[in-house]
Amino acid sequence: MRVLVAMSGGVDSSVAAATMVEQGHDVVGVTLKQWEGPEGRLPTAGCCTAADAEDARRVASRLGVPYYVLDYTEQFGREVVARFGEGYLAGRTPNPCIECNRWVRFGALLDRVEDLGCDVLVTGHHARVDHVNGRFRLLTGKDRAKDQSYVLHMLGQPELARTILPIGEMMKQEVRAEADRLGLRTATKPDSQDLCFVQGDYRDFLREHFPETARPGEIVDADGSVVGSHDGVSGFTVGQRRGLGVSLGEPRYVVGVDASTATVTLGRREDLAVEGCLVEGVTFVGGVAPSDGLGVEVKVRYRSRPAPASLHRMGDAWQVRFDRPQEGVAPGQAAVFYLGDEVLGGGTIVESA
Amino acid sequence: MAANNETGVVQPVLEIARAIRDAAPGVVVHTDAVQAFVSREVGLDSLGVDLITVASHKVGGPKGVGVLAMRPGIDLEPVIHGGGQELGRRSGTHDVAGIVGMAAALEAAVKDRDRLAHDVGQARARFEERLLADVPGSALTAPGVDRLVQHSHFRIDGVDAETLLIRLDRAGIAASAGSACHSGAMEVSHVLAAMGLDEGAGRSSIRFSFGWTTRPEDGDAAADALLAALEGLR
Numbered sequence: 341m342r343v344l345v346a347m348s349g350g351v352d353s354s355v356a357a358a359t360m361v362e363q364g365h366d367v368v369g370v371t372l373k374q375w376e377g378p379e380g381r382l383p384t385a386g387c388c389t390a391a392d393a394e395d396a397r398r399v400a401s402r403l404g405v406p407y408y409v410l411d412y413t414e415q416f417g418r419e420v421v422a423r424f425g426e427g428y429l430a431g432r433t434p435n436p437c438i439e440c441n442r443w444v445r446f447g448a449l450l451d452r453v454e455d456l457g458c459d460v461l462v463t464g465h466h467a468r469v470d471h472v473n474g475r476f477r478l479l480t481g482k483d484r485a486k487d488q489s490y491v492l493h494m495l496g497q498p499e500l501a502r503t504i505l506p507i508g509e510m511m512k513q514e515v516r517a518e519a520d521r522l523g524l525r526t527a528t529k530p531d532s533q534d535l536c537f538v539q540g541d542y543r544d545f546l547r548e549h550f551p552e553t554a555r556p557g558e559i560v561d562a563d564g565s566v567v568g569s570h571d572g573v574s575g576f577t578v579g580q581r582r583g584l585g586v587s588l589g590e591p592r593y594v595v596g597v598d599a600s601t602a603t604v605t606l607g608r609r610e611d612l613a614v615e616g617c618l619v620e621g622v623t624f625v626g627g628v629a630p631s632d633g634l635g636v637e638v639k640v641r642y643r644s645r646p647a648p649a650s651l652h653r654m655g656d657a658w659q660v661r662f663d664r665p666q667e668g669v670a671p672g673q674a675a676v677f678y679l680g681d682e683v684l685g686g687g688t689i690v691e692s693a
Numbered sequence: 694m695a696a697n698n699e700t701g702v703v704q705p706v707l708e709i710a711r712a713i714r715d716a717a718p719g720v721v722v723h724t725d726a727v728q729a730f731v732s733r734e735v736g737l738d739s740l741g742v743d744l745i746t747v748a749s750h751k752v753g754g755p756k757g758v759g760v761l762a763m764r765p766g767i768d769l770e771p772v773i774h775g776g777g778q779e780l781g782r783r784s785g786t787h788d789v790a791g792i793v794g795m796a797a798a799l800e801a802a803v804k805d806r807d808r809l810a811h812d813v814g815q816a817r818a819r820f821e822e823r824l825l826a827d828v829p830g831s832a833l834t835a836p837g838v839d840r841l842v843q844h845s846h847f848r849i850d851g852v853d854a855e856t857l858l859i860r861l862d863r864a865g866i867a868a869s870a871g872s873a874c875h876s877g878a879m880e881v882s883h884v885l886a887a888m889g890l891d892e893g894a895g896r897s898s899i900r901f902s903f904g905w906t907t908r909p910e911d912g913d914a915a916a917d918a919l920l921a922a923l924e925g926l927r
Contacts, residue, residue, distance in 0.1 A: 368863075373878035393876035408859050409877035455856045455926055457863055 342366040343504065344458040346445060347400065347407070349392030352507045353464030354399045354526040355515045359506040360462055361403050368458055369400040369407040372449065374416035374440075375537040399524050412444055419443035421537060425550035428574035431599030432672025435642065436535055437491045446492075446499050453502060460502050467492050467683075468508035469500050476500035478625045478683040481508040490642050493676040493686035497627050546574045557602025559586055562595065562611055573597050576604045578692070579612060579668025597671075613665030614692040616649070619675045620657045622687030629653070630684060637678045638662070640669045640689065646678050658687065695729035695740060699884045699900060701844025702835045703729065710741040721767060727751055727759075731802070731904075732810045732842050743767055747799075749791070753905065754798030758791035805905060813903045814842040819912030820901065821845055827920060834885070834898060843907075848890075848898040851927050855879050857899060860922040866915065869900045 345357040347369045360367045371393045393409055400407030420440045427434030450461050466481030467489040476497055481487040495503065507515060519527035538545045546553045559568035568586035570576070575583070580594040584606065593612050596605035617640070624630065632653050637646035638660050648663040660675055669692040676686035696703045710722045723744035726735040730747045737745060744767065748759040761782075763769070775784030802809075824831050830850030849857070854870035858879070861868050871882040881895040890898070901915055 368859075371876070373874070373876050376874075390876045393878075397877065406863065408862075409873075409879075410855060411878040411880070413878075452856060455853075456859055 341460060342458040343368070343460050343462045344449075344453050344456055345369050345405075345462040346449065346464075347371050347396040348464065348532075349389075349395035349399075349526065349529075350464065350532060351519050351524070351526045351529050352466070352515055354396070354524045355510075355518050355522075356462050356464040356506050357399065357405065358403055358518065358522050358524065360504070361405060367403070367405040368456065369396060369403075369405050370449075370456075371396045371407075371409045372412045372416075372444065373409050374412050374444070375421070376413055395526055395529070399526060402522075402524060410449070412448065415444055415448050416440065416537070419447070421549070425546065425553070427672045428546055428553050429550060429599060430672075431573050431597040433577040433670040434672045435491070435674055436537075437642075438494065438674055441491055442494045446495055446503070450499060450502060460504050462504045462506065464507045465492060465505050466508055466512075467505050469503055469505055475626055479508070480678070480681040480683070483511045486512050489678075489683050490639050490674065490676050490686075493625070493674060493683050494623050496623060496625060500625070543572070543575050546572070550574075555602050557604065559584065559604045559606060561588065561592070562605065562607040567606065570602075570604055573599050573602055573604055578670035609667070612667040614662070614667075614669050615665055616659055616661040617669050617675060617689045617692040618654065618657055618659055619687040620690045622658045622685060624685035625683055626685075636684060637680075639674075639676045639678065640666065641673055644668070651677060657690070695724045695726040695735060695745075696841045697884060698728050699844075699882055700835050700846045700888075701728065701841040703839040703841060707739070707741040728841055728844075732806065732813065734806075737762060737764055749795035749798055752798045752802035754795040755791045758788055758795045760795070760799075802905070809905050810842050812909055813905075813907050815909035816903050816907045816912035816915070817842055817845050819909060820915045821847070821912075823913065823916035824919065827916070828923065834888070834890075843903045845901040845903070846898065847900075848894055849923070850894075850897060852897050852923065854897055854899045856926065857922055860926070861918060864918050864922055866918045866922075869902070870898060871895070 343360050343365045345353065345360060345367055347353045347357055349371065357367055357369050373393070397407050420436050420443065423439050424434050424436045445463065453459070453461050465488045466483055466486040468479040468481060470477050470479060478489060478492060478495055478500060480489045510518070516527055535542060553574040554572045556569060556571045557573060558566050559570055561567045567588060570585065576594045576597050578594055578597065581591060584592060584594070586592065586606070591609065592606040593609060594604060595607035595611045598605070630651060634651050636649060636651055638649045639646050647666050649660050652659040652661060669689060671689050671691055673689050674686050675689050677684040694704060695706050706724050713720050713722055721744065722742040723746070724740055724742045726740070726745050727748045728751070729735050731751050735745060737743065743764045745762045746759060750756040769782060771782050771784065773784045778784050778787060821833065824847060828849055832848055834846040834848060858868055858870055871880050874880050881892060882898065885895045885898055903911070
């Protein structure tokens with residue numbers, strides 16, 4: 341098979357490329373240039389830097405496969421960074437990695453796989469794809485601590501049919517051991533943590549690129565009393581405890597963010613728990629909606645534990661009802677539905693209730 | 694530039710230099726003839742300039758060495774100070790091997806220049822004839838003007854140059870579009886933007902370059918490779 345491997349310059353995608361070479365496939369490596377700072381400066385921290393491209397290039401060279409850098413700055417700016425800013429402007433907590441996968445990696449890049457002379461796209465995500473009874477399934481990665489299926493929940497049958505995720509079958513330490521065995525320079529490279537296009541604090545990024553987010557407002561307690569002020573709701577997300585800038589003698593959490601009035605509402609821990617949430621833009625991996633009331637497990641953040649819940653159709657949207665109230669359900673994040681280790685689908689949380 | 698490094702369009706350096714001197718006598722005029730001297734004669738008098746730069750590697754000589762030809766009596770502030778080598782113009786120990794290698798390459802190139810201009814001119818003519826006849830939506834970037842023979846710069850409407858370059862590369866043809874940024878990604882050419890091409894046209898533009906090993910029939914092979922790379926694209 342001819343495979344196009346998206347290489348970030350990290351260890352996972354390096355080993356993904358190496359695995360495809362070892363399996364005898366005809367491999368082409370690419371790195372997506374996604375972002376550049378003002379005056380064409382490249383990010384120097386995070387991923388997607390010139391140094392990461394150089395790492396990817398040298399891994400490709402060691403593997404003896406052709407390698408190219410593709411310019412996706414226009415699509416990334418439009419589909420990922422602009423949505424990131426719009427989300428915060430609307431008082432939500434967006435997840436740009438999901439939009440990048442949806443629009444850039446498994447959108448624009450996947451659409452180009454054949455034009456680039458390949459049959460399938462390979463990435464280094466910790467998730468698995470299998471094919472059962474004529475259907476592709478998206479599954480959690482073998483290494484549950486590194487599982488990235490949450491940010492891939494939007495993939496459907498057409499995408500999964502042209503996608504291979506070799507890293508999903510490996511534990512992270514196996515990935516590093518394999519990189520070490522093959523002498524890849526990325527073997528001990530630290531995992532990327534932050535948003536690839538943001539250096540430092542995302543709030544500074546928002547102030548620079550979306551100055552409208554710096555709109556001051558009030559911080560009110562659950563009883564409505566004003567307890568402080570802030571210089572932009574983008575610094576707050578539901579469930580947040582640290583950095584509130586107020587001291588009330590006992591712990592307070594953000595329970596609500598209203599961009600229209602620039603108001604941040606605080607509450608006690610017990611005020612944080614919600615019975616459910618409304619989810620829009622829902623897609624299902626199998627392409628078919630499940631029966632109403634189906635019992636599933638739901639992740640409401642990348643790093644949250646799956647919570648038992650049931651799914652209820654509400655017109656075009658879906659209502660998630662948690663079996664037990666859940667904390668930190670933030671509009672803008674994705675709600676992803678699981679049946680065991682299988683991803684059923686998911687969408688974007690628009691409100692919690 | 695005596696000729697543009699992307700499009701190969703020959704600039705009216707003689708007229709420009711004359712106009713400058715008419716407006717401001719005493720101005721020192723320099724031209725970068727790195728592209729031009731590969732396929733045609735360049736000289737201080739024929740171009741009407743005071744300084745000319747050429748580079749060794751453009752004619753197969755070693756990289757990292759070049760020539761700055763200058764009229765006597767021009768006083769230049771050196772970029773590198775120190776031991777006063779090269780009449781104080783460029784301090785530092787001479788790269789003798791590089792200089793001798795360059796001299797040999799320049800001598801050979803000048804001797805071979807008419808032959809190169811003929812063969813490469815033929816190759817490009819054959820390539821462009823096929824391009825314009827067989828590729829719908831293709832157009833030369835600078836038709837009907839004086840161009841160096843070794844460049845063929847064109848666009849193909851609706852074709853993404855980045856994708857086409859990769860397909861050509863996979864077929865063993867190294868072509869170019871715009872310039873590469875630090876990460877290695879292609880960037881839309883500032884030259885094309887300055888010529889008034891919009892971004893879409895810029896992203897469909899590509900350059901084939903021919904050199905001293907090119908024979909007339911290579912133009913046909915280049916056209917064949919391009920047509921094959923375009924198969925199934927768009």
